[in-house]
Amino acid sequence: MRVAALYDVHGNLPALDAVLAGVPDDAAIVVGGDVAAGLFPAETLERLRALGDRVHWLRGNADRELTPGEEGLAPAQMLDWVRTQLSDEQIAFLHGLPPSVTLDVDGVGRVLFVHATPRNDVDIFTERTPEERVAPSFAGVDADLVVCGHTHTQFEREIAGLRVLNAGSVGMAYEDAPGAYWALVGPDVQHRRSTFEPRESDYPDEWPSASRDEAVSHFETLAVGS
Numbered sequence: 001m002r003v004a005a006l007y008d009v010h011g012n013l014p015a016l017d018a019v020l021a022g023v024p025d026d027a028a029i030v031v032g033g034d035v036a037a038g039l040f041p042a043e044t045l046e047r048l049r050a051l052g053d054r055v056h057w058l059r060g061n062a063d064r065e066l067t068p069g070e071e072g073l074a075p076a077q078m079l080d081w082v083r084t085q086l087s088d089e090q091i092a093f094l095h096g097l098p099p100s101v102t103l104d105v106d107g108v109g110r111v112l113f114v115h116a117t118p119r120n121d122v123d124i125f126t127e128r129t130p131e132e133r134v135a136p137s138f139a140g141v142d143a144d145l146v147v148c149g150h151t152h153t154q155f156e157r158e159i160a161g162l163r164v165l166n167a168g169s170v171g172m173a174y175e176d177a178p179g180a181y182w183a184l185v186g187p188d189v190q191h192r193r194s195t196f197e198p199r200e201s202d203y204p205d206e207w208p209s210a211s212r213d214e215a216v217s218h219f220e221t222l223a224v225g226s
């Protein structure tokens, strides 16, 4: 099999639709977490649920934090509004997702998909984070490739002998060129960008934007082990 890794869609329906138009028909889809929390929560979730067994789901921090009482990182005002847009069933579906997915991918091998790091859904690291600081978050992992997201920037690096890919963000990318960022895994690893026309929603706050360098510098101040 080969797999389209769609991470951090954040409710951005036009971005998701642009990406889905570019996903090969024979590819499975991994939804890498933080799927609904954003502009069009219910429509985005249902667009992906309608794809049925082709989709492998895992849970991001912003999916988990929609359930009251969960701690994490997502802004409270975003979570409050998103909760008004989703049914109890949809919030429970997101909360019930597993923390990781493992798939055998043609030409790549055993691939572990997680939201942030194999250790949890909140650890932050970037392409710049010193390896010795982030390595404990990958301790004990046996995989040919680990696919992460969470920081909304696409990159590939090595950590503790592991090949690590950040798939980038479909719906809230912090990149120099605008678009929806994702990855096609198998038989090689392709970093992909799909362009889309942004659409406004009733989302009450300003949609965060930052340059790639600003975002990486900010995330570095929050990075694991710092």
Ligand SMILES: [Mn+2]
Residues within 6 Å of the ligand: 008, 010, 033, 034, 060, 062, 150, 151
């Ligand atoms: Mn996210």
